[in-house]
Amino acid sequence: MPHTCLYFQVHQPNRLIPYDFFQIGQHAFYEDDGLNAEVLSKVAEKSYLPANALFKKVIEQTHGRFRMALSISGTVIEQMQHHRPDVLASFQDLVATGSVELLAETYYHSLAILHSRKEFERQVERHLEILESVFRVRPRVFRNTELIYNNAIAAQAETMGFDGIMAEGVPWVLNGQSPNQVFRAPYVTRMKTLLRNASLSDDLGFRFSDKTWNEWPLTAEKFAGWVKDAPGDVVNLFMDYETIGEHQWKDTGVFEFWERLPEAMLAEGVSWVTPGEVVDLFSATREYDCHWPTSWADAERDLSAWTGNVMQQEAIAKIHRLEEEVLAARDPDLTHVWAKLQTSDHFYWMATKGGTDGSIHQYFSPYSTPYDAYIYFMNALGDLQVRLRRIREEREAGGARSGEL
Numbered sequence: 001m002p003h004t005c006l007y008f009q010v011h012q013p014n015r016l017i018p019y020d021f022f023q024i025g026q027h028a029f030y031e032d033d034g035l036n037a038e039v040l041s042k043v044a045e046k047s048y049l050p051a052n053a054l055f056k057k058v059i060e061q062t063h064g065r066f067r068m069a070l071s072i073s074g075t076v077i078e079q080m081q082h083h084r085p086d087v088l089a090s091f092q093d094l095v096a097t098g099s100v101e102l103l104a105e106t107y108y109h110s111l112a113i114l115h116s117r118k119e120f121e122r123q124v125e126r127h128l129e130i131l132e133s134v135f136r137v138r139p140r141v142f143r144n145t146e147l148i149y150n151n152a153i154a155a156q157a158e159t160m161g162f163d164g165i166m167a168e169g170v171p172w173v174l175n176g177q178s179p180n181q182v183f184r185a186p187y188v189t190r191m192k193t194l195l196r197n198a199s200l201s202d203d204l205g206f207r208f209s210d211k212t213w214n215e216w217p218l219t220a221e222k223f224a225g226w227v228k229d230a231p232g233d234v235v236n237l238f239m240d241y242e243t244i245g246e247h248q249w250k251d252t253g254v255f256e257f258w259e260r261l262p263e264a265m266l267a268e269g270v271s272w273v274t275p276g277e278v279v280d281l282f283s284a285t286r287e288y289d290c291h292w293p294t295s296w297a298d299a300e301r302d303l304s305a306w307t308g309n310v311m312q313q314e315a316i317a318k319i320h321r322l323e324e325e326v327l328a329a330r331d332p333d334l335t336h337v338w339a340k341l342q343t344s345d346h347f348y349w350m351a352t353k354g355g356t357d358g359s360i361h362q363y364f365s366p367y368s369t370p371y372d373a374y375i376y377f378m379n380a381l382g383d384l385q386v387r388l389r390r391i392r393e394e395r396e397a398g399g400a401r402s403g404e405l
Contacts, residue, residue, distance in 0.1 A: 002180055003234045003273045003281070004227055004265060005194065007069035007143070007166065008241035010048070010091075011109050012040055012076040013345035015366045019379040028387060030337070030380040035366060037083040040076075044087045047245035052090040054244075054255060058262045059099045066262035067099045067272040070241070071143045074107030074127050075343060077134060088134070095135050101274035102131055104139040104162065110342040111306060113144060113153055114293065115320040123339065124160060140164065141275040145344050147196065147238070147296040148303070151289065154185035154193060162191060164279040166238065167288070168296040169195035177286060180232025184284035192284045194275055196238040196296060200226065205239040209252040217253070220260035228268040233282050238296070297348075298357040305361070306347040311374040316347055318381055322388065329391045338384060341377070349373035 017032045058066050072091065080088035094100050106112055107127040112120040124142070131137050141164035142157045149167035157165045169179030179195035203223065207213045215222070227235050240247065248254040265272065273281065297305035307313055319341050326338045349365040350373045351358070367373045 001228055001269055002230050002232050003271045003278070005069070005234050005236045005273050005275055005278050006067075007071060007103065007236075007238050007275060008243070009071050009143075009239070010076055010241045011071075011073040012036070012043070012079050013109065013343045014075055014079075014340050015039070016346070016376045016380055018372070019376045019383070021379055021382075024379055024382045025386040026383075028383060030383070031340075032366070036079055039366075040079050040083055040087075043242055043246050044084055046250070047242050048087055049090055050250075050255060051241060051244040051258075052094045054259055055100070056094050056097060058259060059094075059097045062262055062266065064097070064099045065266060065272060067101070067274050067277070069101040069103055069141075069274050070095075071103040071105050072131075073105060073109040074123075074130050075109060075340065077130055092135060095137065099274075101141070101276050102135060102137045102139050103141050103143045103166070103275065104128055104131070105143050106145055108339045108343050109145050109345070110339070111145060111148070111303075111316065111344050111347070112320075112342060113148065113156065114303070115316070116323055117156065119320075119323055119339075119342075120156070121160065139276075141166065141194075141279065146305070148293055149193075149290060149295070150293045151185050151187065151291060153293070154191065154290075155187050158188045158191035164192045164194055164275055166194050166236075166275065167196070167290070168294055168301055169198055169236075170290070170294045170301050173288065173290045173294065178230075178232045180230055180235050181286050182233060182278060182282040182284045183286050183288035186287060186289050192279050192282075193288050194234070194236050194278055195288065197230075197235050198296075200230070200235060201237050201239050204237065205243045205247070208243075208248050208254060208257070218257070220257055220264035223261065224264040224268045224270060227265065227270050234273065234278050236278075298353070298360075304353075305351060305357075306344055309350065309352050309370075311352075311370065312347045312350045315350065315374060315377055315381070318378075322384070325388050325392075329388060331391065334384075334387065334391075341381065341384070346373065346377050350377070 014031045015035050016030050106123040112123050142162040143166040147168045154165055179197050183193040185193055208218055244254055293303050294301050326335055350370045351361040352370050
């Protein structure tokens, strides 16, 4: 009988104002702070606060036998610090129970690993620093943005000292194997790879309220039975925290389901474990040889959610091309602004996919069209380039004056 490892992603991006061409060089604040606060508060009231209260109650009722993990991005921690410190306090209370493990990720929820190892390491270190500052925790397990993963990323995470890494269990990489085992990437010596059970995770994250699904309505007891009968050592259930109350609304019965599920699992003899406990409990018995970057996004489970069209490719290339010049400016505030523009959501909103995936991209986008997302981003980026040029010119002028003296 497998154990169950549950982790939720908690992330909010910084949305941009409708930044037009004529603001370039004139307006150096790009974010729609009012909209960011509004969305955070809406999600907090519908999801974060009631879910935190629910899980804290369940942890107490089960005397800590219910365990879970959270991956909280640096950008959402910043938003909570600025707009809703009460929500951040509720996460701190939940972590303080000792039954909730925190995971490491890139501070800005970025695609940095695909473009710059140096910038990737800087962002992961910054995330570790804010977790230590806010939660007094230093994670052992790494979760890259949107579960983006391949052999090289696994090797990089091991080099940085992590004991485990999370990834999507992609069928064409698994090649018939069950994701419910603990794996090891080629060329790593000790770090373990935990693979998301896509089918069971999506039952909770996507199909739960679908009345056309032949398993609707899903009960806690039915789901616990599925997990009990699953093969392997551990069933990894990975999803967005907003699944509870935001993506699956309160009137679907999602809160009642999650309140019953921990006890239903325990009644079936299924134990809850955190990612760090999985690393300690199980040996890596199989190799997961993933040459190409995969993710948990869209039907393709690849990078096309962020790099599928030329707008996305150009925007990503241009923001990362500024790395050397931004770091040379030695301006922490400007570096922070540049890094926030790396947040993966900016490129996700530029996707032009159709069908179900296209609808999901549009659902999460604050803009009318992908082209608006591209234009506002590129105009903000244009202003950032003007600021960098001014810094460079001022330094060159200062250097010239020093030479004259």
